[in-house]
Amino acid sequence: MLYLYDGALDVPRILKEWYEQEEQSNYGAYIPFVGTVRSEDGIDGLSFDIYEPILNSWFDAWSEKAKAKGAIIKMAHSRGDVMLHESSYIAAVFSPKRRVALEFIDEFVEDFKASAPIWKYDLKGGKRIYALERSTAIKGSGILQ
Numbered sequence: 001m002l003y004l005y006d007g008a009l010d011v012p013r014i015l016k017e018w019y020e021q022e023e024q025s026n027y028g029a030y031i032p033f034v035g036t037v038r039s040e041d042g043i044d045g046l047s048f049d050i051y052e053p054i055l056n057s058w059f060d061a062w063s064e065k066a067k068a069k070g071a072i073i074k075m076a077h078s079r080g081d082v083m084l085h086e087s088s089y090i091a092a093v094f095s096p097k098r099r100v101a102l103e104f105i106d107e108f109v110e111d112f113k114a115s116a117p118i119w120k121y122d123l124k125g126g127k128r129i130y131a132l133e134r135s136t137a138i139k140g141s142g143i144l145q
Helices: 011-022 052-068 098-115
Strands: 002-006 029-036 045-050 072-083 087-095 118-124 127-130
Touching: 002 052, 011 029, 011 072, 011 087, 029 098, 052 072, 052 098, 072 098, 072 118, 087 098
Parallel strands: 002 072
Antiparallel strands: 029 087, 045 072, 045 118, 072 087, 118 127
């Protein structure tokens, strides 16, 4: 399941909600990953734009990969502004076996950074500045692709 929220994520509430959704599902492992905005380059926070149609397709493909392993994947991401030390990203894998969950969360988070259609902006001094130097081109994007 993919969840999008305006602003910072309420980590304790989301993780508790996901756990309660799956606590009777007989999964042996629940591995969450929480991404937090850290202080760097004098930013006040980050801001995010999301292209939802591509994100939904990307996430659906990962959900099918998880299903093939007997697992499920959940993800939450922020739209708009998220200040320092707040969370903008949560992912979690539920799986019958811990090894599947541990390996899958690693692959998923790495591909998220490389492939998800989410654009990041630095918040500095009341301005929103595209974070070009920390951005990754999406595979297959561009006018010559």
